[in-house]
Amino acid sequence: MFFFLITCLSFIFFYKSLPLKPLPKWAHEMRLLPFYFWKELSFFHISKLIKSSLFDNFIPIPSTMAMKKKTPSSKVENVEETTETCVLDLPELILESILERLPANGLCSMASVCNSLRDKCSSDHLWERHMKQKWGRIIGPAAHRKWQWHTASRKDCGFLDRSQRRGLIKSLSHLWPLSLIRSNFDNISKRNSSLPVDSIMSWYIALETGKFWFPAQVYNRENGHVGFMLSCYDAELCYDPHTDTFQARYPPHGRRPVALENCVTWDRLRAPPIDTSPHDLHNSDCLNELCPGDHIEIQWRRNKEFPYGWWYGVVGHLESCDGSDNYCSCHESGTVVLEFNQYAPGSRWRRTFLNRKNHREEGNEADGFYGGVRKLHNKDEISTWRELWPPEVLE
Numbered sequence: 549m550f551f552f553l554i555t556c557l558s559f560i561f562f563y564k565s566l567p568l569k570p571l572p573k574w575a576h577e578m579r580l581l582p583f584y585f586w587k588e589l590s591f592f593h594i595s596k597l598i599k600s601s602l603f604d605n606f607i608p609i610p611s612t613m614a615m616k617k618k619t620p621s622s623k624v625e626n627v628e629e630t631t632e633t634c635v636l637d638l639p640e641l642i643l644e645s646i647l648e649r650l651p652a653n654g655l656c657s658m659a660s661v662c663n664s665l666r667d668k669c670s671s672d673h674l675w676e677r678h679m680k681q682k683w684g685r686i687i688g689p690a691a692h693r694k695w696q697w698h699t700a701s702r703k704d705c706g707f708l709d710r711s712q713r714r715g716l717i718k719s720l721s722h723l724w725p726l727s728l729i730r731s732n733f734d735n736i737s738k739r740n741s742s743l744p745v746d747s748i749m750s751w752y753i754a755l756e757t758g759k760f761w762f763p764a765q766v767y768n769r770e771n772g773h774v775g776f777m778l779s780c781y782d783a784e785l786c787y788d789p790h791t792d793t794f795q796a797r798y799p800p801h802g803r804r805p806v807a808l809e810n811c812v813t814w815d816r817l818r819a820p821p822i823d824t825s826p827h828d829l830h831n832s833d834c835l836n837e838l839c840p841g842d843h844i845e846i847q848w849r850r851n852k853e854f855p856y857g858w859w860y861g862v863v864g865h866l867e868s869c870d871g872s873d874n875y876c877s878c879h880e881s882g883t884v885v886l887e888f889n890q891y892a893p894g895s896r897w898r899r900t901f902l903n904r905k906n907h908r909e910e911g912n913e914a915d916g917f918y919g920g921v922r923k924l925h926n927k928d929e930i931s932t933w934r935e936l937w938p939p940e941v942l943e
Contacts, residue, residue, distance in 0.1 A: 830920025
């Protein structure tokens with residue numbers, strides 16, 4: 549640059565000393581060219597050009613460094629510049645609205661980003677909807693009590709401890725990419741951020757990964773064994789995420805060992821409709837209102853050592869009644885007739901009689917024992933029983 553300056557000045561002084569004829573007009577304008585050139589190549593512009601050239605060709609700039617934050621003074625001048633925005637910079641209501649729309653696996657992924665998002669994504673109010681949508685139909689008070697007992701026994705240790713992380717990652721592989729799961733849970737462990745043991749998110753993951761056995765009821769147990777058609781029995785269930793089915797573990801019946809059934813589908817499951825142990829007699833509070841045509845469920849067990857199962861039936865007419873709606877007075881009688889029309893006429897399982905006022909467990913070792921009765925008011929419950937109706941009449 550210094551050499552360029554000396555050359556320009558020398559040329560000017562030399563030009564003035566020459567005794568030449570007047571130059572044309574364009575020649576006078578050419579004399580000003582060095583000054584314009586020097587003005588454009590000021591020190592600031594030259595240094596900026598050199599800096600830009602060096603960084604563009606030799607030094608890779610990370611994308612995060614290239615993002616410049618706007619200042620009030622550069623709002624108008626540097627319109628092309630962008631601002632780096634973090635999701636946590638969003639207003640609280642907007643962020644909450646986004647999290648509420650995420651699916652369960654999306655919330656799990658977001659929870660592994662940082663501690664702040666982990667706290668937000670593991671909130672119970674976000675997981676209540678997911679729990680109700682997927683598990684609400686088969687989770688009842690008994691399952692909730694068991695989970696509370698389970699969490700109370702594990703208060704001193706995190707739900708996602710090191711010994712369980714490998715199995716949890718393997719079980720969740722059907723929901724989203726395995727590499728993402730591994731990195732997410734590794735990040736969680738590095739931040740020492742185990743999920744709260746008693747959170748709904750922990751419960752959801754325990755159910756989803758098959759880590760938690762819970763009580764529910766199974767229709768037509770033991771793969772629809774003929775001896776259990778149109779019945780519903782209590783069992784311990786465990787979800788299999790690979791087949792989207794359940795494993796059922798039935799309590800021992802008499803001297804029989806625990807019975808296991810695999811590949812139980814969702815349509816064969818329900819939460820217990822009443823909070824009564826399968827070994828206790830249900831208090832029948834609907835006997836006085838039962839009329840012919842009503843749909844019912846009744847407890848039945850093979851002998852005193854067996855737990856009760858719930859069997860589907862309808863209220864029938866007395867033998868003295870012709871079945872006419874106009875003249876029927878069966879509802880005024882002290883005896884209720886229950887019919888199980890899945891059995892052939894003349895079968896000993898076809899009908900039974902109950903006392904409206906003094907009903908207790910009734911039966912014998914040959915025909916089994918009938919327990920409490922519940923009337924079905926829900927059309928969905930009746931429809932489910934109808935869908936399970938056997939293709940052939942049972943003997």
